[in-house]
Amino acid sequence: MWKKLIExxxxxxxxxxxxxxxxxxxxxDAYMYDASVNALRHSDxxxxxxxxxxxxxxxxxxxxxxxxxxxxxxxxxxxxxxxSGLGLVSVVIDIERIGDYTxxxxxxxxxxxxxxxxxxxxxxxxxxxxxxxxDFKSMIEVFKDxxxxxxxxxxxxxxxxxxxxxxxxxxxxxxxxxxxxxxxDATAVSLYARFLKRIASHSRNIVTSVVNPFHRIxxxxx
Numbered sequence: 001m002w003k004k005l006i007e008x009x010x011x012x013x014x015x016x017x018x019x020x021x022x023x024x025x026x027x028x029d030a031y032m033y034d035a036s037v038n039a040l041r042h043s044d045x046x047x048x049x050x051x052x053x054x055x056x057x058x059x060x061x062x063x064x065x066x067x068x069x070x071x072x073x074x075x076x077x078x079x080x081x082x083x084s085g086l087g088l089v090s091v092v093i094d095i096e097r098i099g100d101y102t103x104x105x106x107x108x109x110x111x112x113x114x115x116x117x118x119x120x121x122x123x124x125x126x127x128x129x130x131x132x133x134x135d136f137k138s139m140i141e142v143f144k145d146x147x148x149x150x151x152x153x154x155x156x157x158x159x160x161x162x163x164x165x166x167x168x169x170x171x172x173x174x175x176x177x178x179x180x181x182x183x184x185d186a187t188a189v190s191l192y193a194r195f196l197k198r199i200a201s202h203s204r205n206i207v208t209s210v211v212n213p214f215h216r217i218x219x220x221x222x
Contacts, residue, residue: 039109166197
C-alpha cells in the first residue's frame with residue numbers, strides 16, 4: 001500500500017515528512033525496547049544511559065505532530081488522499097503503544113530487585129523474547145523501506161502461536177500450575193509475557209499496513 005501511495009504523493013512534502021517522523025518514532029521505540037529488556041533480563045540494576053520516560057514523551061509528541069501534518073495534508077490535498085492519511089494515523093497509534101509497553105517493561109526492571117529469571121518457564125520465555133524481537137526489528141526495516149514483498153513474507157511467516165505462547169506463560173503462573181517462582185518473580189514474568197504479546201501485536205499491525213488498504217490494517221492480505 002505505502003509504495004503506491006508514496007509514488008502518488010511524492011510531490012507532497014508534508015506527507016513525506018510525517019512518514020519520516022513515524023520512522024524516527026520506531027527508531028526510538030527500538031532503542032527503548034533494547035534498553036528495557038536488557039535492564040530487566042540481563043542486569044541487576046535498572047540503570048540505562050538515557051531517560052526512557054523522556055524518550056516515551058518524545059514519541060508521544062511525535063505522534064501528535066504526525067497527526068497534525070496528516071490533517072494539514074488532507075485539508076490541502078482533499079479527499080482523494082484520505083486513505084494515505086488514515087493509514088499513517090493508524091500506524092502512529094501502534095507505534096505510540098509500543099513505546100508505552102517498552103516503558104512498562106522498564107518499570108518492571110525498576111521495581112524488580114534483580115535481573116528477572118523465568119525459572120520453570122525460562123526456556124519458553126526466551127523463545128517468546130526471540131520471536132517478538134525478531135518480528136519487531138523486521139517490521140521497522142520493512143516500514144522504512146516500504147518493502148511490500150518482505151512485508152508479505154513476514155505476514156506469511158508470522159507465528160500464529162506467539163500470542164498463545166505468551167498467554168500460556170501468564171496463565172500457567174496465575175493458575176498456580178507453575179511452581180518454583182517467588183511471588184515477585186511470578187508477577188514480573190506474567191506481566192512481562194503480556195507486554196511482549198502486545199508489542200508483537202502492534203508490530204504485526206504495522207507490517208500489514210505496508211501492503212493492506214486502511215480497512216484491512218491488522219489483518220491478512222486478501
